[in-house]
Amino acid sequence: MIKIILLLLFVVTGTFSRGQSSDAILIAAASDLKFALDSVVTVFKKAHPGASIEVTYGSSGKLFEQISHTAPFDLFFSADIEYPLTLRKKGIAVSEVYPYGIGRIVIWSQVIDPNKEQINSLQDKMVNNIAIANPQHAPYGRRAEEALKHYNLYEMVKGKLVYGENISQAAQFVTAGAADAGIIALSLALSPTMKKLNGHYYVIPETAHKPLEQGFVILKKAEQNPVAIAFKDFMLGTEATKILGNFGFTKK
Amino acid sequence: MLQWDPFILTFKLATVTTVILFLLSVPLAYWLTYSRYKIKYVVEALVGLPLILPPSVLGFYLLLAFSPQNAFGKFLEQYFDLRLVFTFEGLIVASIIYSLPFMVQPIHNGLKLLPLSLVEASYTLGKGRLTTLLRVLLPNIRTSLITAFVLSFAHTVGEFGVVLMVGGNIPRETRVVSIALYDEVEAMNYQQANLYAITLLLFAFLTLLIVYLVNYRSRFGKVL
Numbered sequence: 001m002i003k004i005i006l007l008l009l010f011v012v013t014g015t016f017s018r019g020q021s022s023d024a025i026l027i028a029a030a031s032d033l034k035f036a037l038d039s040v041v042t043v044f045k046k047a048h049p050g051a052s053i054e055v056t057y058g059s060s061g062k063l064f065e066q067i068s069h070t071a072p073f074d075l076f077f078s079a080d081i082e083y084p085l086t087l088r089k090k091g092i093a094v095s096e097v098y099p100y101g102i103g104r105i106v107i108w109s110q111v112i113d114p115n116k117e118q119i120n121s122l123q124d125k126m127v128n129n130i131a132i133a134n135p136q137h138a139p140y141g142r143r144a145e146e147a148l149k150h151y152n153l154y155e156m157v158k159g160k161l162v163y164g165e166n167i168s169q170a171a172q173f174v175t176a177g178a179a180d181a182g183i184i185a186l187s188l189a190l191s192p193t194m195k196k197l198n199g200h201y202y203v204i205p206e207t208a209h210k211p212l213e214q215g216f217v218i219l220k221k222a223e224q225n226p227v228a229i230a231f232k233d234f235m236l237g238t239e240a241t242k243i244l245g246n247f248g249f250t251k252k
Numbered sequence: 253m254l255q256w257d258p259f260i261l262t263f264k265l266a267t268v269t270t271v272i273l274f275l276l277s278v279p280l281a282y283w284l285t286y287s288r289y290k291i292k293y294v295v296e297a298l299v300g301l302p303l304i305l306p307p308s309v310l311g312f313y314l315l316l317a318f319s320p321q322n323a324f325g326k327f328l329e330q331y332f333d334l335r336l337v338f339t340f341e342g343l344i345v346a347s348i349i350y351s352l353p354f355m356v357q358p359i360h361n362g363l364k365l366l367p368l369s370l371v372e373a374s375y376t377l378g379k380g381r382l383t384t385l386l387r388v389l390l391p392n393i394r395t396s397l398i399t400a401f402v403l404s405f406a407h408t409v410g411e412f413g414v415v416l417m418v419g420g421n422i423p424r425e426t427r428v429v430s431i432a433l434y435d436e437v438e439a440m441n442y443q444q445a446n447l448y449a450i451t452l453l454l455f456a457f458l459t460l461l462i463v464y465l466v467n468y469r470s471r472f473g474k475v476l
Contacts, residue, residue, distance in 0.1 A: 072338060172437060194440070
């Protein structure tokens with residue numbers, strides 16, 4: 001029995017080879033980029049067939065925490081440009097911070113058409129739950145709260161709020177019908193996955209909240225990585241900018 | 253299309269964890285059974301903790317302990333070049349702690365049920381403690397060992413909260429099936445999520461079926 005166990009252990013650890021090759025990069029990205037960045041990566045891969053790019057999505061604040069605690073990412077795309085700026089100050093990011101767009105928030109619902117009553121549609125009788133991202137670590141959640149406070153609605157709808165771990169979980173709550181309405185990212189509302197659904201969205205005016213200025217950086221791990229640098233250049237080019245534009249990201 | 257990476261990773265994690273757990277748990281269960289020290293009840297309670305502790309509690313403390321910014325993490329990094337936060341190695345350590353009761357308790361229970369005369373007979377025949385353990389005790393609790401193996405493996409496969417906290421969702425490093433499933437739900441990829449979920453569901457069902465089948469057959473004198 002012990003022989004079998006030792007053999008098993010040997011086989012498993014023996015076949016367990018890791019070591020990332022130099023043409024592979026790992027990106028940590030804000031959840032609002034879920035569909036937009038996937039499109040950019042697909043187009044980039046057509047031009048660089050050998051490159052392997054993997055993206056882990058999450059709330060910017062959580063990814064920031066993980067990167068600060070040495071998570072092995074090469075690039076970091078944040079929905080709040082403050083996070084990459086802080087990483088740069090700490091010396092964890094090695095490039096300058098590249099802004100890639102301004103995000104917008106929308107009210108999205110399958111139960112009501114928020115274009116009729118606009119921001120006040122959140123007070124509709126049909127709306128029992130409103131999904132937003134967790135404001136503690138998700139920039140979109142913070143902006144959603146700011147907008148609600150701006151319209152003096154926060155106290156009124158506070159009891160209806162449900163919190164997603166990040167903006168794409170908040171979106172998932174509304175698309176699954178678990179929440180009747182949500183304040184989510186325009187970039188998600190414009191994705192083919194959400195457009196297919198029977199939902200309506202209303203873009204909340206920019207004046208209601210601080211701008212969702214977004215930016216990315218190259219992290220220390222990828223300092224010499226040619227794929228990371230090629231991807232950075234691609235992100236700043238016209239093709240990627242056009243794709244991001246299709247997902248509602250505007251440039252300053 | 254179903255991605256295989258999370259499955260391969262989960263299988264590796266569960267296998268390595270189960271094997272290491274077995275090597276740790278046999279001496280531990282032996283000690284718990286035959287020791288006369290009262291402190292063994294404290295150890296037994298500690299071993300059982302993961303059964304009732306929320307995984308986030310364990311995840312939180314492991315995250316603190318593993319972080320290179322703190323003493324233990326710094327020590328591992330400086331002397332062994334080992335980083336446990338956001339790595340596969342870290343998941344192994346976390347899983348060992350998390351699945352410990354699932355390995356120790358069946359073995360401990362198996363040993364407790366063996367008559368003491370069995371041990372005494374072996375000693376009388378001049379066999380030492382180690383030989384008695386390997387040649388007399390363990391073969392007599394084969395059913396418990398199989399149960400312990402299968403449950404530890406399955407419990408590690410089903411891990412979620414701890415991995416979420418100390419793993420960080422890194423492809424081919426810490427993105428196990430349960431995390432990949434969570435990811436697909438967030439991406440509203442319900443079809444893909446369903447594939448992961450149904451696989452885990454079938455696996456869990458088969459696991460329990462095996463455990464019950466083994467226990468049933470052993471009662472009638474036939475062990476696998």
